[in-house]
Each structure stands twice: as C-alpha cells, then as structure tokens.
Amino acid sequence: MKDLVFDLIEQEKIRQSEGLELIPSENYVSKAVLEAAGSILTNKYSEGYPSFEGVPGWSEEKIAEEILPNFRYYGGQINVDRIERLAIDRACRLFKADHANVQPHSGANANEAVYFAWLNPGDKVLAMNLGHGGHLTHGSPVTRSAKIYEFIPYGTNLATGDIDYNEMEKLALDHDIKLLLVGYSAFMKVPDFKRVAEIRDKAEQKWGHEILLMADMAHVAGLIAAGIHDNPLDFGFNVMTTTTHKTLRGPRGGLILSKGRVGSPLKKLEEKNLENIPTMIDKAVFPGTQGGPLEHIIAAKAVAFGEALKPEFKTYAKNIVKNAKTLAEELKKRGFKLIGDGTENHLILADMMKSFNINGKTYEKALDAVGLTLNANALPGDTGGAFKPNGVRLGTPAITTRGLGEKEMIEIAKWMAEVAKICQKADENGDENPEKTYAEDFASLRDEVKNLTKNFPVPGI
Numbered sequence: 509m510k511d512l513v514f515d516l517i518e519q520e521k522i523r524q525s526e527g528l529e530l531i532p533s534e535n536y537v538s539k540a541v542l543e544a545a546g547s548i549l550t551n552k553y554s555e556g557y558p559s560f561e562g563v564p565g566w567s568e569e570k571i572a573e574e575i576l577p578n579f580r581y582y583g584g585q586i587n588v589d590r591i592e593r594l595a596i597d598r599a600c601r602l603f604k605a606d607h608a609n610v611q612p613h614s615g616a617n618a619n620e621a622v623y624f625a626w627l628n629p630g631d632k633v634l635a636m637n638l639g640h641g642g643h644l645t646h647g648s649p650v651t652r653s654a655k656i657y658e659f660i661p662y663g664t665n666l667a668t669g670d671i672d673y674n675e676m677e678k679l680a681l682d683h684d685i686k687l688l689l690v691g692y693s694a695f696m697k698v699p700d701f702k703r704v705a706e707i708r709d710k711a712e713q714k715w716g717h718e719i720l721l722m723a724d725m726a727h728v729a730g731l732i733a734a735g736i737h738d739n740p741l742d743f744g745f746n747v748m749t750t751t752t753h754k755t756l757r758g759p760r761g762g763l764i765l766s767k768g769r770v771g772s773p774l775k776k777l778e779e780k781n782l783e784n785i786p787t788m789i790d791k792a793v794f795p796g797t798q799g800g801p802l803e804h805i806i807a808a809k810a811v812a813f814g815e816a817l818k819p820e821f822k823t824y825a826k827n828i829v830k831n832a833k834t835l836a837e838e839l840k841k842r843g844f845k846l847i848g849d850g851t852e853n854h855l856i857l858a859d860m861m862k863s864f865n866i867n868g869k870t871y872e873k874a875l876d877a878v879g880l881t882l883n884a885n886a887l888p889g890d891t892g893g894a895f896k897p898n899g900v901r902l903g904t905p906a907i908t909t910r911g912l913g914e915k916e917m918i919e920i921a922k923w924m925a926e927v928a929k930i931c932q933k934a935d936e937n938g939d940e941n942p943e944k945t946y947a948e949d950f951a952s953l954r955d956e957v958k959n960l961t962k963n964f965p966v967p968g969i
C-alpha cells in the first residue's frame with residue numbers, strides 16, 4: 509500500500525498546477541533543484557566545513573575536482589566538500605561577497621546566527637517595526653532573540669510607504685546600538701542603502717565603537733542576484749542574510765553573505781571585529797547554533813545559484829518586476845488602494861478595508877476558493893490584529909516562473925476585483941461565507957483560473 513503522504517503530495521501537485529501562486533515569498537523551483545533536494549545526499553552527516561582557503565578565483569571544474577583537507581567531524585566527505593565549495597563559490601559570485609555560509613536551515617536561523625556572532629546579551633539592535641513590514645526575527649517580542657537582545661523599531665512613512673530615514677537616524681543617535689538592520693517581508697521600495705550606511709557611520713562616531721550593518725534581503729535576493737536591485741554589499745554593508753527560495757528560486761533554506769577576511773572557522777579567532785565577521789559567522793552557524801548541515805539542500809542551493817548566474821535569470825527577474833508593476837496598475841484601475849501607491853519590486857500590499865470595506869482574511873479565503881493564493885497581511889497602523897488584518901500581500905515571482913505576462917496580469921486583476929466585489933456585497937448583508945452564498949460565481953471564476961493555468965505548466969511537475 510502506498511503511504512498516505514504520497515497521495516497528499518499528489519493532491520498538492522494538482523493544487524499547485526491548477527491554481528496561481530501569488531504569495532510573494534513562494535516560487536516554483538526547477539526540476540534540477542528538486543532532484544538535488546530529493547537526492548541521496550540526505551543520507552550524509554557532515555558537521556563542520558570544507559576548506560575554502562585558496563579557492564576564490566578557481567574555475568568551477570577545478571572546485572569540483574580538487575580534494576582539499578577539511579574541518580569536518582565525520583569521514584566520507586569527499587563529494588559533499590566539493591558540492592558545498594561550489595555552493596559557496598557561486599553564492600559569492602552572485603552577490604559579490606567575500607564569503608558565504610550556505611548552511612543555515614532557514615532565513616530565521618541565518619539571522620539568529622548573525623546576532624549570535626556579533627552581539628552580547630542586552631546589546632541594542634535598530635530594526636524595522638514588524639507592523640510596518642519588518643520580520644518576526646527582527647525583534648518581535650515572541651522570539652528568542654528579542655528576549656536576549658534589545659530591539660528598537662524604526663517605522664515607515666505611511667504616506668510614501670518608504671523607510672522613515674530621519675527617524676532611523678534619530679534613533680541611531682539616541683541609542684547606543686551595536687547592529688543596524690535593514691530588512692523586511694512586506695515592503696515594496698528599494699531601500700536607500702547609501703543613506704543607511706551614512707547613518708551607521710554617524711552612529712559609530714557618536715558611540716565610539718563598530719556597528720554591524722546588516723541587510724536581510726530574503727524577499728529581493730533574486731532581484732539583487734540579477735543586478736536589477738541595489739546590492740547592500742556594494743554600499744558598505746558587512747552582512748546580508750537571505751532565504752534561498754522566494755525570488756532566488758532555490759530550495760527552502762538560508763544563506764549568509766559577508767564582506768571581510770575569510771579565516772579558518774574552527775581555529776581560535778584572534779579578534780572580534782568587523783573585518784573578521786565572515787569567520788565569526790561560520791563559528792556562529794556551526795557549532796554555535798546548528799549541528800549537521802543539510803547537504804541535499806546545500807546541493808540544491810548550489811544548483812539554484814548556478815541557474816541564477818545564467819543570463820536568462822536576469823530576464824526572469826526583470827519580468828517579475830514588470831509583471832508586479834502591471835498588476836499593481838491594473839488593480840488600481842479597479843479600485844484597489846495600494847500601500848506606496850504601487851511597487852518597485854515583486855511585492856504589492858493592498859488595503860482591502862479602504863478599497864472594499866472587507867478585511868484581508870475574508871478576502872484571502874475567498875480567493876483561495878477560485879484558485880488564487882495570497883496572504884492576509886497587517887498594514888502599517890493596522891487595527892485588525894494579526895488574524896484579521898486589513899491588508900493582503902501578493903507578488904509575482906511564482907507566476908512569472910510559469911511564464912505569465914502582461915495579458916495574464918490583467919486577467920488576474922479582473923478576477924481579484926470580481927471576488928472583492930462579491931465579498932463586499934456579502935459583507936454588507938452580514939454574510940461571512942460568500943464562497944457558499946455565491947457558489948455559482950465562484951465556480952465559474954474557478955474554471956476561468958483553471959483554464960488559464962493549462963497553458964502555463966509548473967516546472968518540475
């Protein structure tokens with residue numbers, strides 16, 4: 509008998525194929541990435557690191573051939589070492605970093621490891637307010653890091669949707685911070701990294717010590733890799749963390765990129781300073797916060813980084829942004845009020861309360877019923893709480909991978925407006941289940957979505 513899980517995976521294949529994925533942090537990976545992630549490398553333990561000394565500048569063929577001494581705790585690393593070195597080398601080239609740690613199991617783990625590498629308990633961190641688009645791991649009181657370090661939140665300007673740099677500067681000069689963090693999971697502008705680096709410099713002068721400048725670019729890493737979004741490492745940032753899925757279109761996982769001197773991760777560190785941050789991070793990932801790396805996922809990361817280095821990835825990234833801008837304009841034409849009045853990246857935040865007098869959760873559920881998946885999201889100053897926020901967040905990385913373009917963005921905006929209007933009508937009648945009351949309308953919209961998906965297969969399925 510087949511395992512029940514197998515059947516559920518088959519059902520998920522149908523859900524993914526017959527619907528359209530608009531969650532901006534999701535994507536469809538290639539068959540090659542899927543194969544690496546599902547490979548026999550899952551059998552292998554390899555705590556520690558491959559040696560990377562002397563490797564920068566080597567050709568990929570040489571990296572894949574050479575056998576070097578390593579810093580591992582188990583035998584049998586001959587292939588794993590070379591795979592991990594390829595992943596590190598490709599990541600460094602993609603993001604113009606001096607060093608990459610490819611072992612974090614997730615973006616959250618990557619952030620935790622950077623904090624652990626640089627901060628002491630009680631140290632202050634300046635990071636974006638979660639309610640304004642920041643991320644849980646940037647100081648939400650429910651997280652472990654918020655119990656260890658003191659997070660001071662800066663906000664965004666409600667009118668423009670951009671970071672309030674004046675507030676950031678004031679806070680950096682009012683509080684003796686050790687880390688300044690730019691990162692987000694719901695923000696649609698390109699940050700002014702130069703301005704942030706200047707704020708860091710001023711704060712360093714005032715407080716008389718080094719301040720780590722860190723960017724969490726999980727959402728836009730693919731756009732950065734493609735060179736169509738500013739790279740914080742070009743503007744004096746010391747560290748950039750990211751997930752490897754989202755716009756980067758790899759397996760689920762984390763990655764830490766850094767600038768500085770690359771040393772041996774298992775030798776005693778001479779000095780804790782920004783120049784040594786690559787080695788401090790290696791130590792903080794293993795043995796600091798993780799055990800055995802997931803080498804099957806590291807292999808899949810290497811494959812995805814290889815894909816992102818190809819010219820066609822640049823075209824893909826450009827199309828993500830083009831589609832997002834088209835979708836934003838088409839939604840606006842149909843009555844959607846967008847935070848920041850549009851987007852500069854892959855992500856759109858819509859205020860459903862202002863637009864149609866409905867909350868984000870009701871709308872998320874209704875769209876699910878027609879095969880369009882996005883997520884309810886709190887907006888700056890949201891009064892609806894985490895479970896019934898007023899906004900929704902959507903984006904174009906996944907649908908762009910499937911090949912949808914301008915024409916289809918118009919279709920999606922049209923469907924989204926129709927569903928919003930049905931929800932509005934239901935809400936006015938005190939009806940909390942529009943999917944049931946208007947079942948026929950929903951069924952016909954569901955068919956239209958399904959018909960469109962037939963022309964755009966999901967890679968790997």
Ligand code: DSN
Nearest residue numbers: 532533615643693694
């Ligand atoms: N869950 C991710 C997102 O959707 O943005 C962030 O961790």
